[in-house]
Amino acid sequence: MADSSSRNLFAAFGHRLIEAVWKLGFVCRFFAAILRDSGASLRRFPLVIREIYFAGVLSMIIIVVSGMFVGMVLGLQGYSTLVRFGSADALGALVALSLLRELGPVLAALLFASRSGSAITAEIGLMKATEQLDAMAVMAVNPIARVVAPRFWAGVLSMPVLAAIFNVMGIFGGYFVGVTLIGLDHGTFWSQMQNAVDWHTDIVNGLIKSLVFGAAVSLIAVFEGFDAKPTAEGVSSATTRTVVTSALTILALDFVLTAFMF
Amino acid sequence: MKRATIDLWVGIFAALGCAAVLFLALKTANLTVGSGSNGTYSLYAEFDNIGGLKVKAPVKMAGVVVGRVTDIRLDNKSFRARATLEMDKQYQFSRDVSAEILTSGLLGEQYIGLLQGGDPDNLAAGDTIKLTSSALVLEQLIGKFMLNAAEKPAAPADSH
Numbered sequence: 001m002a003d004s005s006s007r008n009l010f011a012a013f014g015h016r017l018i019e020a021v022w023k024l025g026f027v028c029r030f031f032a033a034i035l036r037d038s039g040a041s042l043r044r045f046p047l048v049i050r051e052i053y054f055a056g057v058l059s060m061i062i063i064v065v066s067g068m069f070v071g072m073v074l075g076l077q078g079y080s081t082l083v084r085f086g087s088a089d090a091l092g093a094l095v096a097l098s099l100l101r102e103l104g105p106v107l108a109a110l111l112f113a114s115r116s117g118s119a120i121t122a123e124i125g126l127m128k129a130t131e132q133l134d135a136m137a138v139m140a141v142n143p144i145a146r147v148v149a150p151r152f153w154a155g156v157l158s159m160p161v162l163a164a165i166f167n168v169m170g171i172f173g174g175y176f177v178g179v180t181l182i183g184l185d186h187g188t189f190w191s192q193m194q195n196a197v198d199w200h201t202d203i204v205n206g207l208i209k210s211l212v213f214g215a216a217v218s219l220i221a222v223f224e225g226f227d228a229k230p231t232a233e234g235v236s237s238a239t240t241r242t243v244v245t246s247a248l249t250i251l252a253l254d255f256v257l258t259a260f261m262f
Numbered sequence: 263m264k265r266a267t268i269d270l271w272v273g274i275f276a277a278l279g280c281a282a283v284l285f286l287a288l289k290t291a292n293l294t295v296g297s298g299s300n301g302t303y304s305l306y307a308e309f310d311n312i313g314g315l316k317v318k319a320p321v322k323m324a325g326v327v328v329g330r331v332t333d334i335r336l337d338n339k340s341f342r343a344r345a346t347l348e349m350d351k352q353y354q355f356s357r358d359v360s361a362e363i364l365t366s367g368l369l370g371e372q373y374i375g376l377l378q379g380g381d382p383d384n385l386a387a388g389d390t391i392k393l394t395s396s397a398l399v400l401e402q403l404i405g406k407f408m409l410n411a412a413e414k415p416a417a418p419a420d421s422h
Contacts, residue, residue, distance in 0.1 A: 046265070049269060049272050050268055052272050052275065053263075053268045053271055053272050053275075056272075056275055057271045057272060057274075057275045060275065060278075096290050100286070100290070158275075160279070161275060161276065161278070161279030161282070162279075164279055164283050164286060165278060165279065165282045167282065167286060168282040168285050171290060190289065193290050194289075194290065194291065194292035195320070197291045197292075198291060198318070199287060199291040202291065203283075203286050203287065203290070203291055207283070
């Protein structure tokens with residue numbers, strides 16, 4: 001009795017493991033298919049531009065507002081800590097470095113995953129549920145080239161832009177709190193920042209990070225949509241999976257990238 | 263949504279992105295100065311002790327940043343620290359310029375301060391600055407102070 005229940009436990013574990021490996025392989029093959037078919041969709045660039053509008057431009061408001069608030073909070077918290085060591089002048093460096101290296105790329109990617117990634121999954125999942133993808137295949141239109149690849153590339157291209165906007169708004173927010181509200185010196189704020197920030201190590205690495213996050217989030221979003229069960233319930237659980245998997249992937253990738261970069 | 267409207271918005275979006283990257287480059291990283299765009303040349307300086315000097319620390323003369331430390335290594339023969347300084351081409355220094363390691367603020371970062379000498383000839387690229395003084399290491403300073411403080415009360419006691 002106990003023997004058979006423990007066997008069932010191991011069997012269930014093995015089943016899930018095999019399923020996870022199988023799914024990972026499927027993601028890789030799906031990624032390869034996107035890359036193979038993206039030539040056609042990049043030649044019809046208006047398709048990508050349309051998706052950049054929905055994924056990128058419409059995310060701008062949330063990116064701008066949250067970047068501003070993150071910068072303002074960094075300004076307040078950084079000031080109250082730095083002032084204890086008598087180095088409140090370094091606030092500009094603190095705000096800029098924490099935004100450029102970590103918070104900008106990571107938070108922008110998390111927002112992008114929940115704002116646009118979930119929308120992409122829901123859209124593709126619903127297309128699948130209403131058999132639009134099958135209809136395309138019947139009409140000899142490759143659904144990966146027509147639907148999936150433009151959304152993937154739109155996400156990859158939008159993410160660095162959104163992260164850069166997030167960084168700039170965050171620095172403005174920190175400037176607003178530090179200089180306008182608290183009354184630090186305007187010149188010291190910028191010169192401390194300029195001394196600390198390096199173009200290559202900080203800004204370029206941050207942009208590379210956001211490019212990688214963009215690719216990861218877009219791949220997860222289109223895959224979950226394409227892989228969704230063609231029912232209302234299936235689409236809803238696929239949307240949830242997109243947000244959860246994206247968030248975990250972003251944070252794990254961030255650790256790996258940081259370990260290599262800095 | 264009309265195609266032209268979408269194109270317009272995506273154009274604005276891309277322009278904003280470029281503006282943001284440009285802002286980050288110019289305003290936060292100050293890319294125009296000291297990034298090698300307007301030419302640099304290398305000088306070397308050997309120190310007995312560099313203290314907490316780090317790569318990328320500024321080299322200043324009269325408080326103005328004139329270069330950066332790009333490399334620090336130990337010379338295998340003299341066992342002194344050899345720092346490579348990447349200097350801005352628009353500044354030239356005399357052959358007897360002296361370099362010292364200074365600290366900005368009480369606990370601030372360390373930088374190399376240069377003092378111009380009187381020699382009419384200038385240093386060429388690849389030359390080594392001969393006159394250097396080392397960083398103040400806090401432990402050594404305290405050690406000397408303690409030694410002095412221990413010796414002083416002993417002297418009047420002897421004269422009794």
